[in-house]
Amino acid sequence: DAGITQSPRHKVTETGTPVTLRCHQTENHRYMYWYRQDPGHGLRLIHYSYGVKDTDKGEVSDGYSVSRSKTEDFLLTLESATSSQTSVYFCAISEGQGGFEQFFGPGTRLTVL
Amino acid sequence: QKEVEQNSGPLSVPEGAIASLNCTYSDRGSQSFFWYRQYSGKSPELIMFIYSNGDKEDGRFTAQLNKASQYVSLLIRDSQPSDSATYLCAVNIRSGGGADGLTFGKGTHLIIQP
Numbered sequence: 001d002a003g004i005t006q007s008p009r010h011k012v013t014e015t016g017t018p019v020t021l022r023c024h025q026t027e028n029h030r031y032m033y034w035y036r037q038d039p040g041h042g043l044r045l046i047h048y049s050y051g052v053k054d055t056d057k058g059e060v061s062d063g064y065s066v067s068r069s070k071t072e073d074f075l076l077t078l079e080s081a082t083s084s085q086t087s088v089y090f091c092a093i094s095e096g097q098g099g100f101e102q103f104f105g106p107g108t109r110l111t112v113l
Numbered sequence: 114q115k116e117v118e119q120n121s122g123p124l125s126v127p128e129g130a131i132a133s134l135n136c137t138y139s140d141r142g143s144q145s146f147f148w149y150r151q152y153s154g155k156s157p158e159l160i161m162f163i164y165s166n167g168d169k170e171d172g173r174f175t176a177q178l179n180k181a182s183q184y185v186s187l188l189i190r191d192s193q194p195s196d197s198a199t200y201l202c203a204v205n206i207r208s209g210g211g212a213d214g215l216t217f218g219k220g221t222h223l224i225i226q227p
Contacts, residue, residue, distance in 0.1 A: 042219040043157070043201065090156055099145025099164065099205040102215060104156040 003027050004105035006091050012111045019078040021108050023091030025071075031094040032074040033102065034058075034066065036087040043090065049074055050097070081112045117204050119218035127226050132189040134221050136202030139183070145205040146178055146185045147215065150198045157201055161187060192225045199223070 003026030013019050023032060034046040045058030047066040055066050063085060065077045078085055091105040116139040126132040134148075145164055149157035163169045163176040163185065175188040185204075189196055199222050203215040 040219070043203075043215075043217040045215070101147060101159050101162050103159065104149075107156050 004091060004093055004103065006089075006105040006108050008108060009106065010109050012113065013081055014113050015082055016080050017112075019081050019110065019112075021076045021089055021091075021110070023074045023076070023105055025074075025093050027093060027095075027103075028071060029093040029095050030071070031097060031100075031102075032068065033092040033094075034064075034074070034076045035090045035092060036060065037090060037107075038087050046076065046089075081110075083112050086110060086112045117202055117216050117218040119200075119202050119221050121219055122222040123224050124221055125224045125226055126192050128192060128194060130192055132192045132196065132223055132225070134187040134189075134200050134202075134223065136185045136187075136218055137183055138185070138202075138204045138216075140204065140216075141180075141183065143204045146176070147203040148174075148176060148187045149201040149203060149217075151201060151220065152198045189223075194225050194227050197223060197225045 005024045007022045031050055033048040035043045036046055037043045044060045046060055046064050047055055047058050049055045049068040052068055052071055055068060067075045089108045089110060092102040094100045094102045118137045148161040150160050151157045161171060161174050161176040163178045166178050166180050169176045173190045177186045199220040201220045202218040205215055
């Protein structure tokens with residue numbers, strides 16, 4: 001298995017609370033991604049990073065921010081959580097761009113009440 | 114809007130038969146195609162990727178790509194109950210910063226009947 005961990009694995013929080021999810025990799029891959037997975041929508045890209053301090057928006061970035069201060073860590077922050085952000089969040093990594101395969105972490109199940 | 118379409122299923126196949134999973138995509142510029150398997154409550158696991166037209170075989174799995182028809186498929190031979198899962202088709206997209214994310218289909222739920 002690719003060396004990817006996510007923390008926390010489960011979280012329940014209340015509307016309006018800030019939440020930070022962490023993705024940590026031991027593969028030294030340059031590219032890191034955050035996806036959310038919801039019934040009826042499949043996996044959707046939130047944000048991605050192509051290097052330390054280099055990030056960009058994905059398909060569903062509203063309400064989310066990211067940071068990457070080290071190669072191995074990619075943080076996803078919900079500044080003020082809403083019930084619509086209840087989802088399973090997956091981090092993924094890839095060695096390169098241009099269609100390199102991506103490998104997924106175990107996921108974080110987030111519930112916003 | 115770049116899309117990837119899959120039949121959601123469930124697709125029910127007898128044990129030992131061939132399971133055929135299909136996927137169409139809308140972006141003619143797509144170059145890389147992936148199949149992921151996802152068990153309930155688990156993360157997606159890469160099982161096949163294909164870049165060129167034609168067939169690519171790996172064990173019991175065969176990926177088929179037809180760029181002219183914008184069609185990619187996955188065949189699973191000698192299906193086993195352990196193959197029961199949701200299969201996600203994914204296609205690379207070009208994002209503004211130059212890194213490729215993936216556009217995923219919603220997945221096909223496959224059930225292998227013993």
